Amino acid sequence: MKKDYTFAFGGANTPGAVSEVHIQDHIPALEAILQDMTPGATIHTPGAAIHTPGPAALLVCDENTLPIARKIIGNAGEQAAAVCVLKSGEEEKNWASAEKILLAAKEAGLGRDGIFIAAGGGVLSDLTGFAASIYMRGARLCIVSTTLLGMVDAALGGKTGFDLFGAKNFAGTFFPAAQIYLPMESLTSLPPGEWKSGMAELIKTAVLDQDDKNEFFRLLESLNRDFPPGSFVPAFPPDFSRQLLEKQGEKLIDCIARSVALKGRIVEADPRETGTERALLNLGHTFGHALESLAGLGRLSHGEAVAWGMARSCDLGLALGLTPRDRAHSIIALLNSYGYETTAPHPLAGDTTAFLKALGGDKKKKAGKTRFIVPAAQGGQIVSPQDESLLRTIITGASNHNGE
């Protein structure tokens, strides 16, 4: 099955910058990608001599996604696209990796109209997107997103970047990909940590998408019904990927499609996070990023940190009287059903003073105030509590919802 969604990144604010999103079963072939990226170009495949009349392309992958990159190239041969292989992992999300991509692009002879194709998860697409955005002041970008987190978050919305001075995504740009492919096939080999990260973002999106029918949220409540309750994070089910895709594949695709549609709407309304719409996507992220930075980058999956952050956002929303009690409880119950850690203090959070300081260093600051998103009666709401003792209470669990 194949679902194609098209949404215009930025809408009226950035005409011409349209991201096309393809949710599909299989990994796309290079020929298809180049044709989507260069409408009208003709690509000749085996038999005839291969030539690419369009601009040169660079395919960027990491050690984990090299097999996927090989599948993309397939019969087209290495003449059709140069390949740049990065090391895997968040610790590689730095300037040196971005420079490596830039050099590979230069050596491949890419011009300003050259095509960067990222085949990988969020780290890889953020890095490749950043390199593409500064290559000769901006080349062209395509993302083949191979992880659940990438599919529901990083690949969409044009955020690029890398870690600097110990801060996640400290440097970056807004640079939407022209073509985005979300192939289910790539999830069959997805490691546990990536599933944990992606599920947390799916839950976050479902919380923001909450309406009267609440269909997205209910889909997630039943998505893991073939596995023991609470087993997902602490005891990742063996053969999870295959089983989930076989038994609940349609449901997962439905979740991803809803996530894409929601994020598309939000990004169109607020492409550069200058308004308030896009900030909503940071639900759980202010607490989550602080936790990640204190735990040390890579100690927790992004999703585990965000899940814990969502639980704290529920606590904060409860304390401020903004989150209905029922809603906070159902969100935390959903997180618990997947086995995410939701209680405070977090064992890796360090001391409270350090945590408060880490909160202050987060990017989601406006006019010197740290902003949080809390679940509201519908969707989410931005708050900037100035009361440090309140935040201290939330972080240490003195307001623990479990004790209520």
Place this chain on the structure above:
Amino acid sequence: MKKDYTFAFGGANTPGAVSEVHIQDHIPALEAILQDMTPGATIHTPGAAIHTPGPAALLVCDENTLPIARKIIGNAGEQAAAVCVLKSGEEEKNWASAEKILLAAKEAGLGRDGIFIAAGGGVLSDLTGFAASIYMRGARLCIVSTTLLGMVDAALGGKTGFDLFGAKNFAGTFFPAAQIYLPMESLTSLPPGEWKSGMAELIKTAVLDQDDKNEFFRLLESLNRDFPPGSFVPAFPPDFSRQLLEKQGEKLIDCIARSVALKGRIVEADPRETGTERALLNLGHTFGHALESLAGLGRLSHGEAVAWGMARSCDLGLALGLTPRDRAHSIIALLNSYGYETTAPHPLAGDTTAFLKALGGDKKKKAGKTRFIVPAAQGGQIVSPQDESLLRTIITGASNHNGE
């Protein structure tokens, strides 16, 4: 005297991104800058306790412009803005310098709405603009342009970047400054090399601005009348800055204002050089950049390379039948009257094969073709000659206009 010009960078394509340009006698004070950058904010200066209710600011300068930076800060004191001092020179236009600015901004506590103020020439404003554009995915930028080249070129139009892999401005972004100040006062201490660079860009702009009356071009033909003909480049007149500003200050301001107006029109029509309008500003630059890269960065002033490149563009336009003979001669005569080297081959150009290769590596490439701008009957025209022997003829001077 003070002339204020306001133009919208990108016009309909990037609403909201407006650059205000102030051509004025004096170096602006920090209070004025912050008020322009943050309309409505109140800055209290001496007497009362100083506080900046607006976002934090970072003032970036280099060793040469430190006195100008001190003048900007003036009475406001260091509490009002942190200062980051870079080393001077094109060889400092690298990632390490950009990272130094980013770190200083982080240490100064700048948020996403923080203000980067560049006080310097093109190298410094390109670097500061780049850092601002990727700081938390884009902070805010103000440029106090202190060189003629910066005033007529780098400060306007939103191009940022740095040199990488030996190529000028290989990495960068489009990121227009919100406020741009062009203070004549800063030109009084401008070194000879900077005058040479700026004059060539002024001449380039006048060529592009050429109309029936040809006023801008004629202004430049008389701007240097108080100095010996042809003396400007080979024998820079002693006390040139003071004499020029005293005797021809009004004329110079008129030239700068015309240059700003022309560039504003071009940038509005084509903010990201995706169309053809903006590419016109590269008149002389394809040949010029290749010459600079072969001569070694820093051996020639940018303007000397561009002036020589303009002469080659005249040759190319003549050979292709696109540049009227009278026009080519008057352009080359104007370049000669300032003492720019206009004959081919250039003594620093290296061998012809290396030069042709350097031409191919230039950013101004589209679909694998190197593009040149040649003077046309009015303004300029883009050409992509495929005949290597023609380019060889131009570079070696076999088509030398002087011999005609």
